[in-house]
Amino acid sequence: MSTQLTTLLAVFLFPGGLFALVLGLSLKGLDRRVAARLQGRIGPPLAQPFFDLVKLGFKRTMVPATASQPVFLGAPLVGVVSMLVAVALVPVSGLYSPDPMLGNLIVLLYLLMVPAIVLMIAGSASTSPYGALGFSREMTLMLAYEAPIVLAVLAVALRTGMGQGGVITFSLTDIIAYQRSHGMFLLDPVMWPALAAFALFFPANLGIIPFDIPEAETEVLEGPLLEYSGPALGLFKVMSALKAVVVLSLGIALFMPLPFDGIWGLVGWLVQLAVLMEIGVTVVRLSMGRMRIDQAFGFFLKWPLLLAIASVVTVTIVA
Template sequence: MTEMPLPFAAVLFPGGVFALVLGLCLKGLDRRIAARLQRRVGPPLAQPFFDLIKLARKDSLVPKAAPRLLFLTLPLAGTSTAALAVALLPIGGVYAPPAALGDLLVLLYLLAVPAITLMLAGSASASPFGAIGFSREMAMVLAYEGPLLMVIAAVAVFVGRAEGQTVTFSLTEIVAWQQAHGPLIGEPALWPALLAYLAFYPANLGMVPFDIPEAEPEVLDGPLLEYSGPALGLFELMSATKAVVVLGLGIALFCPLAPADPATALVIHLLKYAVLTALGVSVVRTAMGRMRIDQAFRFFLKGPLWLALASLLLVLGRMG
Protein backbone atom coordinates (compact mmCIF):
# COMPACT_ATOMS: atom_id res chain seq x y z
CA MET A 1 0.00 0.00 0.00
CA THR A 2 1.39 3.35 -1.02
CA GLU A 3 1.61 6.68 0.72
CA MET A 4 -1.47 8.75 0.11
CA PRO A 5 -1.02 11.52 -2.49
CA LEU A 6 -1.44 14.94 -0.92
CA PRO A 7 -4.61 16.11 -2.71
CA PHE A 8 -6.42 12.99 -1.56
CA ALA A 9 -5.04 13.27 1.91
CA ALA A 10 -6.68 16.65 2.24
CA VAL A 11 -10.16 15.36 1.37
CA LEU A 12 -9.82 11.89 2.64
CA PHE A 13 -8.55 12.72 6.06
CA PRO A 14 -9.71 9.45 7.49
CA GLY A 15 -12.76 9.67 9.66
CA GLY A 16 -13.13 13.34 9.03
CA VAL A 17 -15.21 15.36 6.63
CA PHE A 18 -14.94 12.65 3.99
CA ALA A 19 -16.82 10.04 6.01
CA LEU A 20 -19.50 12.48 7.14
CA VAL A 21 -20.12 13.71 3.60
CA LEU A 22 -20.03 10.21 2.12
CA GLY A 23 -22.48 8.96 4.76
CA LEU A 24 -24.93 11.76 4.07
CA CYS A 25 -24.60 11.29 0.30
CA LEU A 26 -25.37 7.59 0.69
CA LYS A 27 -28.42 8.50 2.73
CA GLY A 28 -29.58 10.87 -0.01
CA LEU A 29 -28.95 8.20 -2.61
CA ASP A 30 -30.91 5.65 -0.62
CA ARG A 31 -33.89 7.98 -0.23
CA ARG A 32 -33.87 8.75 -3.94
CA ILE A 33 -33.65 5.12 -5.03
CA ALA A 34 -36.34 4.05 -2.57
CA ALA A 35 -38.59 6.82 -3.88
CA ARG A 36 -38.08 5.74 -7.47
CA LEU A 37 -38.86 2.15 -6.53
CA GLN A 38 -42.15 3.39 -5.06
CA ARG A 39 -43.02 5.47 -8.13
CA ARG A 40 -42.28 8.70 -6.26
CA VAL A 41 -39.98 11.52 -7.28
CA GLY A 42 -38.10 11.61 -4.01
CA PRO A 43 -36.09 14.37 -2.34
CA PRO A 44 -33.00 15.99 -3.85
CA LEU A 45 -29.76 14.06 -3.31
CA ALA A 46 -28.60 16.78 -0.94
CA GLN A 47 -31.69 16.53 1.29
CA PRO A 48 -29.79 15.00 4.25
CA PHE A 49 -27.51 18.05 4.19
CA PHE A 50 -30.51 20.40 4.18
CA ASP A 51 -32.02 18.46 7.08
CA LEU A 52 -28.79 18.78 9.00
CA ILE A 53 -28.56 22.51 8.38
CA LYS A 54 -32.12 22.93 9.57
CA LEU A 55 -31.46 20.94 12.73
CA ALA A 56 -28.26 22.87 13.40
CA ARG A 57 -30.22 26.12 13.49
CA LYS A 58 -32.71 24.88 16.07
CA ASP A 59 -32.56 24.49 19.83
CA SER A 60 -31.88 21.21 21.55
CA LEU A 61 -34.53 20.71 24.19
CA VAL A 62 -33.65 18.59 27.20
CA PRO A 63 -36.51 16.86 29.07
CA LYS A 64 -36.77 17.96 32.71
CA ALA A 65 -36.35 14.42 34.00
CA ALA A 66 -33.28 13.73 31.85
CA PRO A 67 -29.69 14.07 33.13
CA ARG A 68 -28.64 17.06 31.05
CA LEU A 69 -24.93 16.38 30.73
CA LEU A 70 -25.35 12.73 29.74
CA PHE A 71 -28.26 13.54 27.44
CA LEU A 72 -26.21 16.06 25.45
CA THR A 73 -22.87 14.21 25.55
CA LEU A 74 -24.22 10.97 24.10
CA PRO A 75 -24.73 12.18 20.50
CA LEU A 76 -21.22 13.69 20.56
CA ALA A 77 -19.69 10.46 21.84
CA GLY A 78 -21.56 8.40 19.28
CA THR A 79 -20.64 10.57 16.32
CA SER A 80 -16.99 10.93 17.22
CA THR A 81 -16.63 7.21 17.79
CA ALA A 82 -18.17 6.43 14.43
CA ALA A 83 -15.87 8.97 12.77
CA LEU A 84 -12.87 7.48 14.57
CA ALA A 85 -13.84 4.02 13.35
CA VAL A 86 -13.68 5.21 9.75
CA ALA A 87 -10.00 5.97 10.28
CA LEU A 88 -9.37 2.27 10.86
CA LEU A 89 -10.79 1.25 7.50
CA PRO A 90 -8.38 0.83 4.62
CA ILE A 91 -9.45 1.96 1.17
CA GLY A 92 -8.00 -0.44 -1.38
CA GLY A 93 -5.21 1.25 -3.33
CA VAL A 94 -5.77 4.61 -1.66
CA TYR A 95 -5.41 4.52 2.07
CA ALA A 96 -3.97 2.13 4.61
CA PRO A 97 -4.51 3.05 8.26
CA PRO A 98 -1.38 3.21 10.41
CA ALA A 99 -1.06 0.06 12.49
CA ALA A 100 -0.84 2.16 15.65
CA LEU A 101 -4.51 3.13 15.29
CA GLY A 102 -5.68 -0.39 15.91
CA ASP A 103 -6.93 -3.52 14.19
CA LEU A 104 -10.22 -5.32 13.55
CA LEU A 105 -10.82 -5.92 17.24
CA VAL A 106 -10.58 -2.22 18.02
CA LEU A 107 -12.93 -1.58 15.12
CA LEU A 108 -15.41 -4.07 16.56
CA TYR A 109 -15.42 -2.22 19.86
CA LEU A 110 -15.80 1.14 18.17
CA LEU A 111 -18.65 -0.24 16.09
CA ALA A 112 -20.54 -1.22 19.22
CA VAL A 113 -20.32 2.26 20.74
CA PRO A 114 -22.96 3.99 18.55
CA ALA A 115 -25.50 1.32 19.49
CA ILE A 116 -24.61 1.76 23.14
CA THR A 117 -25.01 5.54 22.94
CA LEU A 118 -28.42 5.01 21.36
CA MET A 119 -29.42 2.70 24.21
CA LEU A 120 -28.20 5.17 26.81
CA ALA A 121 -29.94 7.98 24.96
CA GLY A 122 -33.21 6.10 25.05
CA SER A 123 -32.78 5.46 28.72
CA ALA A 124 -31.58 8.99 29.52
CA SER A 125 -34.48 10.63 27.72
CA ALA A 126 -36.80 9.56 30.57
CA SER A 127 -39.56 8.61 28.14
CA PRO A 128 -41.32 5.24 28.15
CA PHE A 129 -40.89 5.08 24.38
CA GLY A 130 -37.16 5.67 24.83
CA ALA A 131 -37.09 2.85 27.36
CA ILE A 132 -38.75 0.46 24.94
CA GLY A 133 -36.34 1.63 22.25
CA PHE A 134 -33.49 0.89 24.68
CA SER A 135 -34.60 -2.68 25.29
CA ARG A 136 -35.22 -3.29 21.59
CA GLU A 137 -31.83 -1.83 20.61
CA MET A 138 -30.18 -4.09 23.16
CA ALA A 139 -31.97 -7.15 21.83
CA MET A 140 -30.91 -6.23 18.29
CA VAL A 141 -27.27 -5.79 19.31
CA LEU A 142 -27.33 -9.17 21.03
CA ALA A 143 -28.85 -10.68 17.92
CA TYR A 144 -26.41 -9.32 15.34
CA GLU A 145 -23.12 -8.99 17.23
CA GLY A 146 -22.66 -12.76 17.46
CA PRO A 147 -22.88 -13.40 13.73
CA LEU A 148 -20.64 -10.36 13.05
CA LEU A 149 -17.96 -11.69 15.40
CA MET A 150 -17.96 -15.02 13.63
CA VAL A 151 -17.88 -13.43 10.17
CA ILE A 152 -14.80 -11.47 11.20
CA ALA A 153 -13.24 -14.50 12.83
CA ALA A 154 -13.80 -16.59 9.68
CA VAL A 155 -12.07 -14.02 7.49
CA ALA A 156 -9.28 -13.44 10.02
CA VAL A 157 -8.55 -17.15 10.30
CA PHE A 158 -8.74 -17.67 6.55
CA VAL A 159 -6.26 -14.93 5.70
CA GLY A 160 -4.12 -15.67 8.73
CA ARG A 161 -3.67 -19.32 7.79
CA ALA A 162 -3.11 -18.48 4.13
CA GLU A 163 -0.27 -16.28 5.26
CA GLY A 164 1.20 -19.01 7.44
CA GLN A 165 0.13 -17.55 10.79
CA THR A 166 -2.84 -18.76 12.82
CA VAL A 167 -4.97 -15.67 12.52
CA THR A 168 -4.64 -12.01 11.53
CA PHE A 169 -6.76 -9.19 12.84
CA SER A 170 -5.05 -6.55 10.75
CA LEU A 171 -7.44 -5.18 8.15
CA THR A 172 -4.49 -3.81 6.17
CA GLU A 173 -3.04 -7.32 5.90
CA ILE A 174 -6.40 -8.76 4.92
CA VAL A 175 -6.76 -6.17 2.17
CA ALA A 176 -3.18 -6.64 1.00
CA TRP A 177 -3.63 -10.41 0.85
CA GLN A 178 -6.71 -9.99 -1.32
CA GLN A 179 -4.86 -7.57 -3.62
CA ALA A 180 -2.34 -10.32 -4.19
CA HIS A 181 -4.55 -13.43 -4.23
CA GLY A 182 -7.98 -12.26 -5.38
CA PRO A 183 -11.02 -11.13 -3.37
CA LEU A 184 -12.52 -13.31 -0.67
CA ILE A 185 -15.91 -12.89 -2.32
CA GLY A 186 -14.72 -15.65 -4.68
CA GLU A 187 -13.99 -18.05 -1.84
CA PRO A 188 -16.84 -20.62 -1.45
CA ALA A 189 -15.97 -21.37 2.18
CA LEU A 190 -16.69 -17.73 3.03
CA TRP A 191 -19.98 -17.42 1.12
CA PRO A 192 -22.11 -18.24 4.18
CA ALA A 193 -20.20 -15.57 6.09
CA LEU A 194 -20.87 -13.10 3.28
CA LEU A 195 -24.60 -13.87 3.50
CA ALA A 196 -24.49 -13.37 7.25
CA TYR A 197 -22.78 -10.01 6.73
CA LEU A 198 -25.47 -9.01 4.21
CA ALA A 199 -28.11 -9.68 6.88
CA PHE A 200 -26.07 -7.90 9.53
CA TYR A 201 -25.63 -4.52 7.93
CA PRO A 202 -29.28 -3.46 7.48
CA ALA A 203 -29.75 -4.46 11.12
CA ASN A 204 -26.77 -2.45 12.31
CA LEU A 205 -27.93 0.54 10.26
CA GLY A 206 -31.45 0.25 11.66
CA MET A 207 -33.18 -0.12 8.31
CA VAL A 208 -36.45 -1.92 7.48
CA PRO A 209 -37.01 -4.80 8.24
CA PHE A 210 -34.78 -4.21 11.27
CA ASP A 211 -35.66 -0.61 12.18
CA ILE A 212 -37.41 -2.01 15.24
CA PRO A 213 -35.78 0.14 17.97
CA GLU A 214 -36.80 3.33 16.17
CA ALA A 215 -40.03 2.12 14.54
CA GLU A 216 -42.00 5.31 14.13
CA PRO A 217 -45.58 4.00 14.25
CA GLU A 218 -44.79 1.79 17.24
CA VAL A 219 -42.41 3.69 19.51
CA LEU A 220 -42.18 7.12 17.86
CA ASP A 221 -38.48 6.92 16.96
CA GLY A 222 -37.74 5.28 20.33
CA PRO A 223 -34.40 6.52 21.69
CA LEU A 224 -34.47 9.61 19.47
CA LEU A 225 -37.97 10.69 20.53
CA GLU A 226 -36.84 13.40 22.96
CA TYR A 227 -33.92 14.64 20.87
CA SER A 228 -34.16 17.82 18.83
CA GLY A 229 -31.98 20.41 17.15
CA PRO A 230 -28.19 19.94 16.92
CA ALA A 231 -28.26 16.95 19.28
CA LEU A 232 -30.63 15.13 16.92
CA GLY A 233 -28.49 16.31 14.00
CA LEU A 234 -25.47 14.67 15.61
CA PHE A 235 -27.35 11.40 15.88
CA GLU A 236 -28.21 11.71 12.18
CA LEU A 237 -24.52 12.24 11.47
CA MET A 238 -23.70 9.26 13.65
CA SER A 239 -25.98 6.96 11.71
CA ALA A 240 -24.63 8.28 8.39
CA THR A 241 -21.04 7.75 9.50
CA LYS A 242 -21.86 4.36 10.93
CA ALA A 243 -23.13 3.40 7.48
CA VAL A 244 -19.72 4.29 6.05
CA VAL A 245 -17.99 2.14 8.66
CA VAL A 246 -20.28 -0.86 8.30
CA LEU A 247 -20.29 -0.86 4.52
CA GLY A 248 -16.55 -0.11 4.43
CA LEU A 249 -15.92 -3.08 6.69
CA GLY A 250 -17.78 -5.33 4.28
CA ILE A 251 -15.84 -3.98 1.33
CA ALA A 252 -12.53 -4.46 3.13
CA LEU A 253 -13.40 -7.99 4.22
CA PHE A 254 -14.79 -9.31 0.98
CA CYS A 255 -13.97 -7.18 -2.04
CA PRO A 256 -11.31 -4.48 -1.55
CA LEU A 257 -9.71 -4.87 -5.01
CA ALA A 258 -8.74 -1.64 -6.71
CA PRO A 259 -6.43 -0.53 -9.51
CA ALA A 260 -3.11 1.04 -8.65
CA ASP A 261 -4.16 4.51 -9.77
CA PRO A 262 -5.55 6.20 -6.61
CA ALA A 263 -8.12 8.33 -8.44
CA THR A 264 -9.70 5.33 -10.23
CA ALA A 265 -9.39 3.29 -7.05
CA LEU A 266 -11.32 5.89 -5.11
CA VAL A 267 -14.08 6.08 -7.71
CA ILE A 268 -14.42 2.30 -7.70
CA HIS A 269 -14.48 2.31 -3.91
CA LEU A 270 -17.30 4.85 -3.90
CA LEU A 271 -19.19 2.82 -6.50
CA LYS A 272 -19.02 -0.20 -4.22
CA TYR A 273 -20.57 1.90 -1.46
CA ALA A 274 -23.34 3.00 -3.81
CA VAL A 275 -24.08 -0.57 -4.91
CA LEU A 276 -24.16 -1.87 -1.33
CA THR A 277 -26.50 0.96 -0.34
CA ALA A 278 -28.80 0.49 -3.31
CA LEU A 279 -29.09 -3.30 -3.05
CA GLY A 280 -28.78 -3.88 0.67
CA VAL A 281 -30.64 -0.88 1.99
CA SER A 282 -32.94 0.70 -0.60
CA VAL A 283 -34.19 -2.43 -2.33
CA VAL A 284 -34.55 -4.44 0.87
CA ARG A 285 -36.41 -1.74 2.73
CA THR A 286 -38.86 -1.14 -0.10
CA ALA A 287 -39.52 -4.83 -0.61
CA MET A 288 -40.77 -5.72 2.86
CA GLY A 289 -42.22 -4.56 6.13
CA ARG A 290 -40.82 -4.36 9.61
CA MET A 291 -40.26 -7.44 11.76
CA ARG A 292 -41.31 -7.64 15.37
CA ILE A 293 -38.39 -7.76 17.80
CA ASP A 294 -38.95 -11.42 18.65
CA GLN A 295 -39.14 -12.28 14.95
CA ALA A 296 -35.91 -10.41 14.20
CA PHE A 297 -34.13 -12.05 17.12
CA ARG A 298 -35.23 -15.49 16.00
CA PHE A 299 -34.23 -14.64 12.41
CA PHE A 300 -30.65 -13.88 13.47
CA LEU A 301 -30.43 -16.97 15.64
CA LYS A 302 -31.74 -19.20 12.89
CA GLY A 303 -30.07 -17.66 9.84
CA PRO A 304 -26.95 -15.48 10.05
CA LEU A 305 -25.61 -17.07 13.25
CA TRP A 306 -25.51 -20.54 11.71
CA LEU A 307 -24.22 -19.23 8.38
CA ALA A 308 -21.35 -17.40 10.02
CA LEU A 309 -20.59 -20.40 12.22
CA ALA A 310 -20.65 -22.69 9.18
CA SER A 311 -18.11 -20.46 7.44
CA LEU A 312 -15.85 -20.40 10.47
CA LEU A 313 -15.98 -24.20 10.79
CA LEU A 314 -15.38 -24.65 7.07
CA VAL A 315 -12.34 -22.40 7.21
CA LEU A 316 -11.00 -24.11 10.31
CA GLY A 317 -11.70 -27.60 8.98
CA ARG A 318 -10.41 -27.13 5.47
CA MET A 319 -7.15 -25.52 6.41
CA GLY A 320 -6.56 -27.19 9.78
Protein backbone atom coordinates in the same frame (compact mmCIF):
# COMPACT_ATOMS: atom_id res chain seq x y z
CA MET B 1 5.18 13.55 4.24
CA SER B 2 5.78 12.07 7.63
CA THR B 3 3.56 9.21 8.72
CA GLN B 4 2.10 11.26 11.56
CA LEU B 5 0.97 13.94 9.17
CA THR B 6 -0.47 11.37 6.77
CA THR B 7 -2.37 9.82 9.60
CA LEU B 8 -3.72 13.18 10.75
CA LEU B 9 -4.81 14.04 7.24
CA ALA B 10 -6.42 10.66 6.83
CA VAL B 11 -8.30 11.01 10.06
CA PHE B 12 -9.46 14.57 9.69
CA LEU B 13 -9.76 15.12 5.96
CA PHE B 14 -9.60 12.09 3.70
CA PRO B 15 -10.79 9.36 3.61
CA GLY B 16 -12.04 9.95 7.15
CA GLY B 17 -13.15 13.19 8.77
CA LEU B 18 -14.67 15.74 6.51
CA PHE B 19 -14.70 13.54 3.44
CA ALA B 20 -16.49 10.74 5.21
CA LEU B 21 -19.03 13.19 6.55
CA VAL B 22 -19.84 14.49 3.09
CA LEU B 23 -19.79 10.98 1.69
CA GLY B 24 -22.12 9.66 4.35
CA LEU B 25 -24.67 12.44 3.92
CA SER B 26 -24.50 12.11 0.14
CA LEU B 27 -25.17 8.40 0.34
CA LYS B 28 -28.17 9.19 2.55
CA GLY B 29 -29.38 11.63 -0.04
CA LEU B 30 -28.93 9.06 -2.75
CA ASP B 31 -30.83 6.53 -0.70
CA ARG B 32 -33.77 8.86 -0.20
CA ARG B 33 -33.82 9.86 -3.82
CA VAL B 34 -33.71 6.34 -5.18
CA ALA B 35 -36.26 5.17 -2.65
CA ALA B 36 -38.63 7.89 -3.80
CA ARG B 37 -38.18 6.90 -7.38
CA LEU B 38 -38.81 3.30 -6.62
CA GLN B 39 -42.03 4.34 -4.89
CA GLY B 40 -43.05 6.52 -7.80
CA ARG B 41 -42.28 9.82 -6.08
CA ILE B 42 -39.88 12.52 -7.20
CA GLY B 43 -38.07 12.67 -3.90
CA PRO B 44 -35.85 15.30 -2.32
CA PRO B 45 -32.72 16.73 -3.88
CA LEU B 46 -29.50 14.82 -3.28
CA ALA B 47 -28.32 17.52 -0.89
CA GLN B 48 -31.40 17.31 1.26
CA PRO B 49 -29.54 15.71 4.24
CA PHE B 50 -27.21 18.69 4.30
CA PHE B 51 -30.14 21.09 4.33
CA ASP B 52 -31.77 19.17 7.11
CA LEU B 53 -28.61 19.31 9.13
CA VAL B 54 -28.26 23.05 8.84
CA LYS B 55 -31.90 23.51 9.74
CA LEU B 56 -31.56 21.34 12.82
CA GLY B 57 -28.43 23.22 13.88
CA PHE B 58 -30.40 26.37 14.42
CA LYS B 59 -33.36 24.87 16.22
CA ARG B 60 -34.00 25.09 19.92
CA THR B 61 -32.62 22.26 22.05
CA MET B 62 -35.34 20.43 23.91
CA VAL B 63 -34.45 18.35 26.96
CA PRO B 64 -37.05 16.34 28.88
CA ALA B 65 -37.65 17.81 32.34
CA THR B 66 -36.68 14.65 34.17
CA ALA B 67 -33.64 13.79 32.05
CA SER B 68 -30.04 14.09 33.07
CA GLN B 69 -28.96 16.82 30.69
CA PRO B 70 -25.21 16.11 30.31
CA VAL B 71 -25.86 12.51 29.44
CA PHE B 72 -28.82 13.28 27.22
CA LEU B 73 -26.89 15.82 25.16
CA GLY B 74 -23.52 14.12 25.42
CA ALA B 75 -24.71 10.81 23.97
CA PRO B 76 -25.06 11.90 20.30
CA LEU B 77 -21.76 13.75 20.49
CA VAL B 78 -19.96 10.61 21.62
CA GLY B 79 -21.73 8.66 18.91
CA VAL B 80 -20.58 10.92 16.09
CA VAL B 81 -17.05 11.09 17.43
CA SER B 82 -16.84 7.31 17.65
CA MET B 83 -17.84 6.97 14.01
CA LEU B 84 -15.50 9.71 12.87
CA VAL B 85 -12.68 7.79 14.50
CA ALA B 86 -13.93 4.48 13.17
CA VAL B 87 -13.92 5.66 9.56
CA ALA B 88 -10.20 6.19 9.84
CA LEU B 89 -9.71 2.58 10.87
CA VAL B 90 -11.12 1.12 7.65
CA PRO B 91 -8.64 0.82 4.83
CA VAL B 92 -9.61 1.45 1.22
CA SER B 93 -8.09 -0.96 -1.20
CA GLY B 94 -5.25 0.59 -3.11
CA LEU B 95 -5.88 3.97 -1.59
CA TYR B 96 -5.51 4.05 2.16
CA SER B 97 -4.04 1.79 4.86
CA PRO B 98 -4.55 3.09 8.36
CA ASP B 99 -1.69 3.39 10.78
CA PRO B 100 -1.72 0.27 13.00
CA MET B 101 -1.48 2.63 15.99
CA LEU B 102 -5.10 3.59 15.28
CA GLY B 103 -6.29 0.09 15.91
CA ASN B 104 -7.11 -3.13 14.15
CA LEU B 105 -10.27 -5.00 13.24
CA ILE B 106 -11.03 -5.86 16.87
CA VAL B 107 -10.91 -2.22 17.90
CA LEU B 108 -13.13 -1.39 14.95
CA LEU B 109 -15.69 -4.04 15.88
CA TYR B 110 -15.96 -2.60 19.37
CA LEU B 111 -16.10 0.97 18.09
CA LEU B 112 -18.99 -0.12 15.92
CA MET B 113 -20.90 -0.93 19.09
CA VAL B 114 -20.68 2.65 20.30
CA PRO B 115 -23.50 4.12 18.18
CA ALA B 116 -25.83 1.46 19.48
CA ILE B 117 -24.66 2.13 23.01
CA VAL B 118 -25.22 5.86 22.77
CA LEU B 119 -28.64 5.28 21.25
CA MET B 120 -29.54 3.06 24.17
CA ILE B 121 -28.22 5.55 26.66
CA ALA B 122 -30.03 8.32 24.84
CA GLY B 123 -33.28 6.41 24.97
CA SER B 124 -32.85 5.62 28.61
CA ALA B 125 -31.66 9.09 29.59
CA SER B 126 -34.62 10.73 27.86
CA THR B 127 -36.85 9.16 30.55
CA SER B 128 -39.41 8.55 27.86
CA PRO B 129 -41.11 5.15 27.96
CA TYR B 130 -40.66 4.93 24.19
CA GLY B 131 -36.97 5.64 24.59
CA ALA B 132 -36.75 2.85 27.14
CA LEU B 133 -38.53 0.50 24.76
CA GLY B 134 -36.09 1.47 22.02
CA PHE B 135 -33.23 0.74 24.39
CA SER B 136 -34.67 -2.63 25.24
CA ARG B 137 -35.06 -3.56 21.58
CA GLU B 138 -31.64 -2.30 20.57
CA MET B 139 -29.94 -4.36 23.27
CA THR B 140 -31.96 -7.42 22.38
CA LEU B 141 -30.98 -7.07 18.75
CA MET B 142 -27.32 -6.58 19.65
CA LEU B 143 -27.33 -9.67 21.83
CA ALA B 144 -28.61 -11.58 18.86
CA TYR B 145 -26.36 -10.31 16.07
CA GLU B 146 -23.06 -9.98 17.93
CA ALA B 147 -22.11 -13.64 17.98
CA PRO B 148 -22.67 -14.13 14.22
CA ILE B 149 -20.67 -11.07 13.26
CA VAL B 150 -17.77 -11.92 15.55
CA LEU B 151 -17.65 -15.41 14.07
CA ALA B 152 -17.97 -14.15 10.51
CA VAL B 153 -15.11 -11.73 11.01
CA LEU B 154 -13.16 -14.50 12.68
CA ALA B 155 -13.67 -16.64 9.61
CA VAL B 156 -12.15 -13.92 7.46
CA ALA B 157 -9.25 -13.46 9.85
CA LEU B 158 -8.68 -17.20 10.02
CA ARG B 159 -8.79 -17.56 6.26
CA THR B 160 -6.26 -14.78 5.82
CA GLY B 161 -4.09 -15.98 8.68
CA MET B 162 -3.99 -19.55 7.49
CA GLY B 163 -3.26 -18.43 3.99
CA GLN B 164 -0.36 -16.42 5.33
CA GLY B 165 1.23 -19.16 7.35
CA GLY B 166 -0.94 -19.87 10.32
CA VAL B 167 -0.90 -16.67 12.32
CA ILE B 168 -4.39 -15.33 12.57
CA THR B 169 -4.53 -11.67 11.69
CA PHE B 170 -6.91 -8.89 12.55
CA SER B 171 -5.18 -6.33 10.44
CA LEU B 172 -7.58 -5.16 7.73
CA THR B 173 -4.63 -4.06 5.67
CA ASP B 174 -3.34 -7.64 5.69
CA ILE B 175 -6.77 -8.97 4.87
CA ILE B 176 -7.07 -6.68 1.86
CA ALA B 177 -3.54 -7.47 0.74
CA TYR B 178 -4.29 -11.18 0.95
CA GLN B 179 -7.40 -10.83 -1.19
CA ARG B 180 -5.58 -8.71 -3.71
CA SER B 181 -3.08 -11.49 -4.23
CA HIS B 182 -5.45 -14.46 -3.82
CA GLY B 183 -8.70 -13.08 -5.15
CA MET B 184 -11.53 -11.52 -3.22
CA PHE B 185 -13.47 -13.60 -0.73
CA LEU B 186 -16.66 -12.71 -2.57
CA LEU B 187 -15.60 -15.20 -5.20
CA ASP B 188 -14.35 -17.79 -2.70
CA PRO B 189 -17.13 -20.35 -2.00
CA VAL B 190 -15.52 -21.19 1.35
CA MET B 191 -16.27 -17.68 2.49
CA TRP B 192 -19.85 -17.51 1.31
CA PRO B 193 -21.40 -18.50 4.62
CA ALA B 194 -19.41 -15.77 6.32
CA LEU B 195 -20.44 -13.31 3.66
CA ALA B 196 -24.07 -14.29 4.09
CA ALA B 197 -23.82 -13.82 7.85
CA PHE B 198 -22.27 -10.42 7.33
CA ALA B 199 -24.95 -9.48 4.80
CA LEU B 200 -27.62 -10.31 7.35
CA PHE B 201 -25.76 -8.40 10.04
CA PHE B 202 -25.44 -5.05 8.44
CA PRO B 203 -29.09 -4.02 8.05
CA ALA B 204 -29.55 -4.83 11.72
CA ASN B 205 -26.47 -2.88 12.65
CA LEU B 206 -27.55 0.07 10.56
CA GLY B 207 -31.06 -0.08 11.89
CA ILE B 208 -32.95 -0.39 8.64
CA ILE B 209 -35.97 -2.42 7.71
CA PRO B 210 -36.53 -5.29 8.43
CA PHE B 211 -34.45 -4.69 11.54
CA ASP B 212 -35.29 -1.09 12.36
CA ILE B 213 -37.18 -2.38 15.37
CA PRO B 214 -35.57 -0.13 18.02
CA GLU B 215 -36.54 3.01 16.14
CA ALA B 216 -39.76 1.83 14.56
CA GLU B 217 -41.69 5.05 13.95
CA THR B 218 -45.07 3.41 13.78
CA GLU B 219 -44.57 1.52 17.03
CA VAL B 220 -42.31 3.40 19.37
CA LEU B 221 -42.17 6.78 17.60
CA GLU B 222 -38.48 6.48 16.74
CA GLY B 223 -37.76 5.26 20.27
CA PRO B 224 -34.54 6.76 21.54
CA LEU B 225 -34.77 9.66 19.10
CA LEU B 226 -38.27 10.68 20.11
CA GLU B 227 -37.20 13.35 22.58
CA TYR B 228 -34.35 14.69 20.46
CA SER B 229 -34.50 17.86 18.49
CA GLY B 230 -32.23 20.55 17.11
CA PRO B 231 -28.43 20.09 16.94
CA ALA B 232 -28.49 16.95 19.06
CA LEU B 233 -30.85 15.23 16.63
CA GLY B 234 -28.61 16.47 13.84
CA LEU B 235 -25.70 14.72 15.42
CA PHE B 236 -27.62 11.47 15.47
CA LYS B 237 -28.36 11.88 11.75
CA VAL B 238 -24.67 12.41 11.09
CA MET B 239 -23.79 9.44 13.22
CA SER B 240 -26.11 7.20 11.30
CA ALA B 241 -24.75 8.47 7.96
CA LEU B 242 -21.15 7.88 9.04
CA LYS B 243 -22.00 4.47 10.38
CA ALA B 244 -23.34 3.46 6.99
CA VAL B 245 -20.00 4.42 5.46
CA VAL B 246 -18.07 2.49 8.10
CA VAL B 247 -20.13 -0.68 7.90
CA LEU B 248 -20.28 -0.74 4.12
CA SER B 249 -16.57 0.00 3.83
CA LEU B 250 -15.86 -2.73 6.32
CA GLY B 251 -17.90 -5.15 4.26
CA ILE B 252 -15.99 -4.13 1.16
CA ALA B 253 -12.65 -4.54 2.91
CA LEU B 254 -13.59 -7.93 4.30
CA PHE B 255 -15.04 -9.47 1.19
CA MET B 256 -14.60 -7.46 -1.97
CA PRO B 257 -11.61 -5.12 -2.07
CA LEU B 258 -10.99 -4.03 -5.65
CA PRO B 259 -7.59 -4.67 -7.16
CA PHE B 260 -7.15 -1.04 -8.30
CA ASP B 261 -4.80 1.59 -7.05
CA GLY B 262 -4.90 5.34 -6.76
CA ILE B 263 -7.73 7.26 -8.38
CA TRP B 264 -9.27 4.10 -9.81
CA GLY B 265 -9.26 2.63 -6.41
CA LEU B 266 -11.18 5.64 -5.10
CA VAL B 267 -13.69 5.56 -7.90
CA GLY B 268 -14.15 1.83 -7.57
CA TRP B 269 -14.68 2.15 -3.85
CA LEU B 270 -17.25 4.94 -4.27
CA VAL B 271 -19.13 2.94 -6.85
CA GLN B 272 -19.08 -0.07 -4.59
CA LEU B 273 -20.45 2.02 -1.76
CA ALA B 274 -23.20 3.47 -3.87
CA VAL B 275 -24.22 0.14 -5.33
CA LEU B 276 -24.21 -1.57 -1.96
CA MET B 277 -26.21 1.29 -0.53
CA GLU B 278 -28.86 0.92 -3.20
CA ILE B 279 -29.04 -2.84 -3.25
CA GLY B 280 -28.31 -3.57 0.37
CA VAL B 281 -30.18 -0.69 1.97
CA THR B 282 -32.65 1.04 -0.24
CA VAL B 283 -34.07 -1.95 -2.02
CA VAL B 284 -34.14 -4.09 1.06
CA ARG B 285 -35.88 -1.53 3.23
CA LEU B 286 -38.50 -0.85 0.61
CA SER B 287 -39.26 -4.43 -0.24
CA MET B 288 -39.70 -5.84 3.26
CA GLY B 289 -41.80 -5.43 6.30
CA ARG B 290 -40.52 -5.00 9.83
CA MET B 291 -39.90 -8.02 12.04
CA ARG B 292 -41.06 -8.21 15.63
CA ILE B 293 -38.21 -8.06 18.13
CA ASP B 294 -38.66 -11.65 19.28
CA GLN B 295 -38.71 -12.80 15.66
CA ALA B 296 -35.55 -10.91 14.90
CA PHE B 297 -33.87 -12.25 18.04
CA GLY B 298 -34.74 -15.79 17.12
CA PHE B 299 -33.79 -15.22 13.50
CA PHE B 300 -30.28 -14.04 14.27
CA LEU B 301 -29.64 -16.85 16.68
CA LYS B 302 -30.71 -19.24 14.00
CA TRP B 303 -29.59 -18.49 10.44
CA PRO B 304 -26.74 -15.99 10.72
CA LEU B 305 -25.30 -17.86 13.68
CA LEU B 306 -25.46 -21.15 11.85
CA LEU B 307 -23.94 -19.55 8.79
CA ALA B 308 -21.17 -17.98 10.82
CA ILE B 309 -20.39 -21.22 12.59
CA ALA B 310 -20.43 -23.00 9.26
CA SER B 311 -18.03 -20.45 7.86
CA VAL B 312 -15.57 -20.90 10.70
CA VAL B 313 -15.82 -24.66 10.42
CA THR B 314 -15.35 -24.70 6.66
CA VAL B 315 -12.45 -22.31 6.86
CA THR B 316 -10.75 -24.53 9.41
CA ILE B 317 -11.43 -27.67 7.43
CA VAL B 318 -10.25 -26.23 4.15
CA ALA B 319 -7.08 -25.01 5.80
